Amino acid sequence: MRVGIVCPYTWHVPGGVQAHIRDLAEELIREGHHVSVIASADDDEPLPPYVEPAGRAVPVRYNGSVARLTFGPISNARVRRWLREGEFDVLHVHEPAAPSLSLLACYAADGPIVATFHAANPRSRWMRVGTPALTPALEKIRARIAVSSAARRTLVEHFGGDAVVIPNGVDVEAFRGASPLPGREPNGATVGFLGRFDEPRKGFAVLLAAFVALAPSRPELRLLVAGPGDAQDVLDDLPPDLAARVDFLGMVSDADKVRFFQSIDVYVAPNVGQESFGVILLEAAAAGVPIVASDLDAFARVLDDGVAGELTAVGDVASLTAGLARVLDDPVRRQQLRAGGDVVARRYDWASVAHRVLEVYETVTAGAEATVSEDDATESLISRMMFRGSPGAG
Amino acid sequence: MQNLLIVLVVLVLLAMYVTWTAGRLDRQHVRVEAGRSALDAALVRRAALAEELADLVRTSGSTDDRALAAPVVAAARTARDADVEGRERAENNLTRVLRPLVNALGGSLRAADEQGSDLPAGYAAQVHALLGQLASATSRIGLARNISNGAVDHTLALRRRRLVRWLHLAGRAAAPSYFEIDDTTLADALAQVARREP
Numbered sequence: 001m002r003v004g005i006v007c008p009y010t011w012h013v014p015g016g017v018q019a020h021i022r023d024l025a026e027e028l029i030r031e032g033h034h035v036s037v038i039a040s041a042d043d044d045e046p047l048p049p050y051v052e053p054a055g056r057a058v059p060v061r062y063n064g065s066v067a068r069l070t071f072g073p074i075s076n077a078r079v080r081r082w083l084r085e086g087e088f089d090v091l092h093v094h095e096p097a098a099p100s101l102s103l104l105a106c107y108a109a110d111g112p113i114v115a116t117f118h119a120a121n122p123r124s125r126w127m128r129v130g131t132p133a134l135t136p137a138l139e140k141i142r143a144r145i146a147v148s149s150a151a152r153r154t155l156v157e158h159f160g161g162d163a164v165v166i167p168n169g170v171d172v173e174a175f176r177g178a179s180p181l182p183g184r185e186p187n188g189a190t191v192g193f194l195g196r197f198d199e200p201r202k203g204f205a206v207l208l209a210a211f212v213a214l215a216p217s218r219p220e221l222r223l224l225v226a227g228p229g230d231a232q233d234v235l236d237d238l239p240p241d242l243a244a245r246v247d248f249l250g251m252v253s254d255a256d257k258v259r260f261f262q263s264i265d266v267y268v269a270p271n272v273g274q275e276s277f278g279v280i281l282l283e284a285a286a287a288g289v290p291i292v293a294s295d296l297d298a299f300a301r302v303l304d305d306g307v308a309g310e311l312t313a314v315g316d317v318a319s320l321t322a323g324l325a326r327v328l329d330d331p332v333r334r335q336q337l338r339a340g341g342d343v344v345a346r347r348y349d350w351a352s353v354a355h356r357v358l359e360v361y362e363t364v365t366a367g368a369e370a371t372v373s374e375d376d377a378t379e380s381l382i383s384r385m386m387f388r389g390s391p392g393a394g
Numbered sequence: 395m396q397n398l399l400i401v402l403v404v405l406v407l408l409a410m411y412v413t414w415t416a417g418r419l420d421r422q423h424v425r426v427e428a429g430r431s432a433l434d435a436a437l438v439r440r441a442a443l444a445e446e447l448a449d450l451v452r453t454s455g456s457t458d459d460r461a462l463a464a465p466v467v468a469a470a471r472t473a474r475d476a477d478v479e480g481r482e483r484a485e486n487n488l489t490r491v492l493r494p495l496v497n498a499l500g501g502s503l504r505a506a507d508e509q510g511s512d513l514p515a516g517y518a519a520q521v522h523a524l525l526g527q528l529a530s531a532t533s534r535i536g537l538a539r540n541i542s543n544g545a546v547d548h549t550l551a552l553r554r555r556r557l558v559r560w561l562h563l564a565g566r567a568a569a570p571s572y573f574e575i576d577d578t579t580l581a582d583a584l585a586q587v588a589r590r591e592p
Contacts, residue, residue: 110421112428136418139548142425143541161547162540363537366432 001361003028004088004372007039008100011051016279017094017118020168025050027354038082040101054078054101079104080374088372090114090361097134106137111372112364115141117163120150142364148277150298164360168279169353172345175258175286184263189220189328192264194280198229203270203294203315208234210321215242226252226260261287266327269293272315278302281309282348285341290334292323308340416563422549426570429542433573436538437485438474440531444492445470447524454517456502462495485575493583499525500587529584535577546570
């Protein structure tokens, strides 16, 4: 099957959606399908052979964080050319409800279109004001996939209709058998956190408070933090003896992320809201690291209601302190959590996820009259009126 | 003169908008057709597999299983021959008679595994394979139903628009209807049988 996938965000910036698309594309290619991904990226950037660059992205505030999006005449022309030359059986757009390359592709294409919705944000201003303008593009989508029940609920509340829930996958084998980061063997009491620690919704402040509470009675306790943010800000607020026990790795590459999990003894996800799935939990579980996580709907579901991770009250320092202490002090509990995590990680293995996505492709193409083509109506209305003679077109 | 120009521009824009909306509506009708035919294919496949399974059980299964298989053969044939109005009822009926057969076969397969049985050689493997195919056909129905009803949703929303109603943009195309059947209870039963397999 010939599959065209649209990635709405900049390819080289690490993110859940980008990783999802990469893993899906590579799994489909492994199974013998033809896959082309179009993503915003500079022309001179090194890209995998299956990725087509659609031009540079501009930063836009969306859903509490900054997303880098591509939207404009040059991208429009490139998407249209990619559609014409790709001759896809199915077009798979991701997160088409944001003003992005995916939305452009929806306007530009006609035929079997599948869309995956990632975000779970109950109050997105963009979705509210944007809905009338989005409808003509979104109604072209033949099948909708949501990566979680929360994402499905968001979608249904904003646009009506329904969606099939297919959760994210994780490449279990990649997280097995890695070696720790150089010079960072776990000491039996190293707690890990990965993500933008200066973004309030990630809940790092809650973890830090729990760490401060536990550190005096546990001299071995260390905190290892990976992800972008201003480390000095955090260290300045800590007493010097505690600051020495917190290490910041900065942003880590995918390869180093795999090794990061081998450098820690417990992974903590203290998020305080707006998480639709939590791929990071699956990665920690695949790596065999016991997990302590906030009791968010999405997290509780992924972690089998506490079988695969110690759940603590959202944003509650005392609850996280107690939960973390329980896991740190009890080797039997850690072993239980590892075993539970193993079951969960295998369930979400990419091979099984890709198989379910293929089922959706097959269902939309089964009754379809033709392959994906350019939409002549939007070509005449939008492109001809707005984008005529734009530089770089064609 | 100027007024005439404005009127002309408005008329041209309106005409473009109407044409575009008609195009959207046409595409939705195409999508409904495609969704419905994918759903049809999935339902036909389930009926065919159900009949094959029931035929196998009727000739080679245990006495108890044979009794459960007989109504499945009849229901599968009715479902395949059903017209548009009778389709949902016929498919629900097939689900209703398939469920006990699937559960019973799960039990017989397990019993044969544990204590051996006098059933013909290869029978268990055949039943097992058919149950697997039936499970995938049933999950396909859920998917196709979801997709088809999504298309109906969008089409009806568009047809309810004032512009579309006043100008009869839908033409003679009949308003599509939702297709609701109970396929999930059968999917659950099949998943349970599959889980019990070693």
